[in-house]
Amino acid sequence: MNDARLTTGEVHELWRVLSPRERVDAFQHMDRVEADTFFLRLGVHDQAAILQAMGEDERRPWLRLLAPDDAADVVQQLPAHARSSFLALMDETARREVTALLAYAEDAAGGLMSPRFARLRPEMTVGEAISYLQRQAQQKLETVYYAYVLDPEQRLRGVVSFRELITAPARAPLADVMHTEVVSVPDTMDQEAVAGVMTQHDLDALPVIDFEGRMKGIVTIDDVVNVVQRAATEDIQKLGGMEALDTPYLQTSMVAMVRKRAGWLSALFLGEMLTASAMGYYEAEIAKAVVLALFVPLIMSSGGNSGSQATTLVIRAMALGEVTPADWWRIVRRELSTGVLLGLVLALVGAIRILSWQAIFHAYGTHCGRIAVTVGVSLVGVVTWGTITGSMLPFAIRRLGLDPASASAPFVATLVDVSGLLIYFNVARMVLRGSLL
Numbered sequence: 001m002n003d004a005r006l007t008t009g010e011v012h013e014l015w016r017v018l019s020p021r022e023r024v025d026a027f028q029h030m031d032r033v034e035a036d037t038f039f040l041r042l043g044v045h046d047q048a049a050i051l052q053a054m055g056e057d058e059r060r061p062w063l064r065l066l067a068p069d070d071a072a073d074v075v076q077q078l079p080a081h082a083r084s085s086f087l088a089l090m091d092e093t094a095r096r097e098v099t100a101l102l103a104y105a106e107d108a109a110g111g112l113m114s115p116r117f118a119r120l121r122p123e124m125t126v127g128e129a130i131s132y133l134q135r136q137a138q139q140k141l142e143t144v145y146y147a148y149v150l151d152p153e154q155r156l157r158g159v160v161s162f163r164e165l166i167t168a169p170a171r172a173p174l175a176d177v178m179h180t181e182v183v184s185v186p187d188t189m190d191q192e193a194v195a196g197v198m199t200q201h202d203l204d205a206l207p208v209i210d211f212e213g214r215m216k217g218i219v220t221i222d223d224v225v226n227v228v229q230r231a232a233t234e235d236i237q238k239l240g241g242m243e244a245l246d247t248p249y250l251q252t253s254m255v256a257m258v259r260k261r262a263g264w265l266s267a268l269f270l271g272e273m274l275t276a277s278a279m280g281y282y283e284a285e286i287a288k289a290v291v292l293a294l295f296v297p298l299i300m301s302s303g304g305n306s307g308s309q310a311t312t313l314v315i316r317a318m319a320l321g322e323v324t325p326a327d328w329w330r331i332v333r334r335e336l337s338t339g340v341l342l343g344l345v346l347a348l349v350g351a352i353r354i355l356s357w358q359a360i361f362h363a364y365g366t367h368c369g370r371i372a373v374t375v376g377v378s379l380v381g382v383v384t385w386g387t388i389t390g391s392m393l394p395f396a397i398r399r400l401g402l403d404p405a406s407a408s409a410p411f412v413a414t415l416v417d418v419s420g421l422l423i424y425f426n427v428a429r430m431v432l433r434g435s436l437l
Helices: 008-017 020-028 032-041 044-053 056-065 068-077 080-087 092-102 126-139 162-167 191-201 221-239 254-281 283-288 296-319 325-361 365-399 409-432
Strands: 118-120 146-150 156-161 205-209 215-220
Touching: 008 020, 008 032, 020 032, 020 044, 032 056, 044 056, 044 068, 056 080, 068 080, 068 092, 080 092, 118 126, 126 162, 146 162, 146 215, 156 162, 156 205, 191 205, 191 221, 215 221, 221 296, 254 283, 254 409, 283 409, 296 325, 296 365, 296 409, 325 365, 365 409
Parallel strands: 118 146
Antiparallel strands: 146 156, 205 215
């Protein structure tokens, strides 16, 4: 690095190719205000890596720049033996707040919240409340859009927005302005459930309380955005047929990448071996009517694709709370009808293709009509079975206490492949008996 000041754009452009030490040097060659902003916008993994690459004196101002909830996230990324030294660099108040947050499970509301929120007392007037908020705002509050009214035991009694305060008469009692019906969540609630509550009630901040009703902190919309992004990333990776990565893609080691992907690939490979076994079982039929083998990829892919579609739709609906396990029968009936209709569409396309090739190339001989019927009926059966299997598998996995996203598209496709072959060759036996078979 040279001594010239770097702009935020230049650092951002070079960031991914810099080593941790070079990233520290880049910060030292940036304008301080820009460096602060850039650091706060980094992901928690990058923040932790940079702080670890710094010397103790270097990391102190950057660590103190973080809000308590963000600092707790960074500390959680550190090796256990290094956490105490990082906590020692914080001032006493911040250290106490971060230590309290670290006591919560990482995926609980308590681990997501910020303990720095605007507090008011119910006996205040509106004018007193505004003056009190002005003093609190100098203490790096998480947000001043809402102020929470607490009794002497720190139990939540009401909430009032800043807009409501400045439009109310200064001498009006705060108790007359505040809302007493407050949406809150327990500090043990799962973070994804917290995101659902905030979305349902369209809130920018959500109070977190303990089992005694005492307010412990707030979860803000920016925290929830991060939770939703992480959850969506994990689900997408699982739907791709692998374990979710714990770190960003480019920061995941080769060993970890192979370990996360090899297990599912091996399981899917073993599952596909059943396909070879099924093909071997119908070897005699294939020997008599080699033409049947031409349509095996068509049948297998159609069943797998329809199953993958159904699985993806149901998993997403479950994640959004649109369906619950109690809706399984409604979903079965819906997917049964959908599967039959989709199967008929593909059967029509397949029949047209077979008859057209016969007319142009004479590809299938005198039994072309029966082959078209075999393929068409098989497609209806396989696609219908695929949609039902794909839609029910997430519910079965949830019943086992696992993440429904584990019902990945490749897993569903593998499962349906084997059953699709059974449907196809049994239909062929019935339709082609006395002709090709």
